[in-house]
Amino acid sequence: MNRLLRACALQPVDRTPVWFMRQAGRVLPEYRAVRQKNDLLAITHQPELCAEVTLQPVRRLGVDAAILFADIMTPLIGIGLEVDIIEHAGPVLSSPIRTAEDVRRLRALEPEQDVPFVIETIRLVRQQLPPEIALIGFAGAPFTLASYLVEGKSSRTFDKTKRLMYTEPDVWGELMSRLADIAAAYLRAQVAAGVQVVQLFDSWVGCLSSDDYCRYVQPYSRRIFEALGDAPSIHFGTDTGWILPDMAQAGGSVIGLDWRAPLDQGWACVGHDRAVQGNLDPAVLLGPWPEVEVAARRVLERAGGRPGHIFNLGHGLHPETPLDNIVRLVELVHNFSLPPGEG
Ligand code: CP3
Numbered sequence: 001m002n003r004l005l006r007a008c009a010l011q012p013v014d015r016t017p018v019w020f021m022r023q024a025g026r027v028l029p030e031y032r033a034v035r036q037k038n039d040l041l042a043i044t045h046q047p048e049l050c051a052e053v054t055l056q057p058v059r060r061l062g063v064d065a066a067i068l069f070a071d072i073m074t075p076l077i078g079i080g081l082e083v084d085i086i087e088h089a090g091p092v093l094s095s096p097i098r099t100a101e102d103v104r105r106l107r108a109l110e111p112e113q114d115v116p117f118v119i120e121t122i123r124l125v126r127q128q129l130p131p132e133i134a135l136i137g138f139a140g141a142p143f144t145l146a147s148y149l150v151e152g153k154s155s156r157t158f159d160k161t162k163r164l165m166y167t168e169p170d171v172w173g174e175l176m177s178r179l180a181d182i183a184a185a186y187l188r189a190q191v192a193a194g195v196q197v198v199q200l201f202d203s204w205v206g207c208l209s210s211d212d213y214c215r216y217v218q219p220y221s222r223r224i225f226e227a228l229g230d231a232p233s234i235h236f237g238t239d240t241g242w243i244l245p246d247m248a249q250a251g252g253s254v255i256g257l258d259w260r261a262p263l264d265q266g267w268a269c270v271g272h273d274r275a276v277q278g279n280l281d282p283a284v285l286l287g288p289w290p291e292v293e294v295a296a297r298r299v300l301e302r303a304g305g306r307p308g309h310i311f312n313l314g315h316g317l318h319p320e321t322p323l324d325n326i327v328r329l330v331e332l333v334h335n336f337s338l339p340p341g342e343g
Contacts, residue, residue, distance in 0.1 A: 004064050004134035005196060008232040008253045010275055010308040016300065018333040019065035019136070020326070021236075022316030023057035027323060030056050040085045041077070044070050045117050051124035058133055060323075062330045065134040065197070066125060068190070070118055072140030072201055073148065075186045078114035079107050081149075089154060096152035098164060100171050106178040111189030118186075119193045126194035136234075137195030139186050141202035142179035142220040149175070158207050165216050172216060180220040184227035191231045199234040200224060200252065203315070206239025213243045218250045225251025234277055238315050244269045259314030263302040275308030282313040285321045285329070292325050293332060300336045 001009070003017040025031055034043065034053055044050050054069040073083045073091045084092045097103060111119060122137065129135055140148075148154070150161045165172045187198045205217060225233060228251075235252025237243075241261055248255050248270045257266035257278035267276045284295045296311075303309040311333045317326070 002064070002132045002134050004310060005232060007308055007310050008197060008234075008275055010273075012307045015334045016303070016309055016311050016336065017064040017134075018311040018330055019063040019067065020057070020061075020313055020317050021067075023061060023063060024053050024067060024069045025317070026319035027317050027321050027326065028056050028060055029323075030060070040071060044074060044121075047117050047120035047124055050117065050121040051128065054121065054125050055128060058129070061326055062334075064132075065136050066129060067136040067199070068118070068122060068125070068138060068195065070121075070138070072138075072145060074118060075109050075111075075115055075139065075182050076106075076145065076149070079109055079182070081105065091148045091153070093149065093152045096160075097149040097175065098160070100168075100174070103171060103175045103178065106175070106182070109182040109185045111186055115186070115189075119189060122190060122193040122195055134197055135195045136197045136199055137187060137190035138199040138201055139183040139224075141200045141205065141224070141237075142176045142183065143205045143208075143217045144201060144203050145179050145183075146172075146175055147204050158204065165212070169216075176217070176220040180223045184224045187224065187228060187231075191228070197232045197234060198228065199236055199256075202235070202237040202247070205237045205247075206241075206243065206258075208243065210243050210246055213246050218246055221247075221250040234310075236277070245271075248274055254308075254310060256312070257314065263299050263309075264304065267303075267306075272306070275310065277310040277312045279312070279314045280329075282315055282318055282321070285313075285325045286318060289325055289328060292329060296329055296332055297336070300333065301338070305338050
């Protein structure tokens with residue numbers, strides 16, 4: 001088993017595994033070169049090019065995992081929704097989903113027919129990836145996908161999403177149920193094609209109270225983890241301080257921690273019977289190296305050498321991050337060891 005898989009299973013590792021959300025993207029000059037000639041969706045539709053973009057960060061950064069290059073909207077585009085991915089803005093829908101009738105547009109996903117290019121990309125990446133590097137697949141979680149579908153675009157406050165949740169609980173339940181089934185089918189197909197770990201991105205779920213999370217979200221996210229059986233999984237969200245234990249209850253072999261809480265406190269909140277991933281503030285990497293070094297060491301010291309820590313950022317890399325800081329950070333994580341008597 002490679003380092004990342006060992007950490008997912010709470011087993012000791014020779015070095016802390018490290019990868020970064022958004023590692024395949026604009027931080028890399030070789031990605032920007034590909035992107036100049038192809039938009040994001042065009043890249044995902046060409047398996048050879050998509051496999052190349054998935055592998056770029058492994059070569060350049062020395063990370064312990066590749067993450068499938070795709071977007072969280074990929075399976076929804078696969079079932080026929082019209083979604084544009086706008087630079088600097090994210091996914092945009094010309095006709096958002098807000099009524100019972102709209103929800104019926106979300107048919108079941110048949111991965112081999114609807115997203116064959118994703119399955120093919122996974123096969124190509126696995127052929128080229130050395131066994132010590134893990135391949136991570138992913139899907140958007142029902143709440144985060146619902147937020148894009150209902151708002152029609154990115155949002156700060158999620159008013160339309162919450163209004164639907166409170167005023168039409170049945171429509172909300174049907175929407176979440178369909179999204180959960182889509183994500184489950186999508187992730188199972190990724191595992192069957194060769195991904196070794198899957199990450200469920202619930203990036204925006206931290207806007208909910210714990211009560212609302214448990215009532216309106218948790219059953220649907222739980223259904224996805226149940227459908228995954230024994231496949232290792234990472235359950236990620238941001239701003240999740242108060243709902244971390246509720247997210248852990250929904251499932252995931254590993255729970256993502258953002259940067260707001262110190263890693264040891266976040267881990268205690270999740271429970272030490274579970275692995276964690278995190279949690280450097282990605283913005284720290286915009287500063288000078290000595291600051292990065294101090295902050296990264298602090299994360300590692302708080303992990304204390306306990307088995308089950310995957311080093312990552314609290315959220316995705318900012319596109320303007322200096323490459324040198326990222327490369328040095330990977331080296332620091334791999335060479336870190338606790339002073340004698342600690343850990
Ligand atoms: O390296 C990786 O992490 C793998 C690829 C990946 C992308 N999107 C490619 C992408 C992953 C895992 C995602 C998931 C995704 N997409 C999420 C969940 C993760 C998170 O950040 O919370 C969300 C919310 C989206 C929706 C989305 N797509 C947004 C908000 C944006 C940013 C808009 C922008 O231009 O900055 C996108 C576009 C997107 N998806 C890019 C990339 C590399 C931007 C770069 C480009 O257009 O080439």
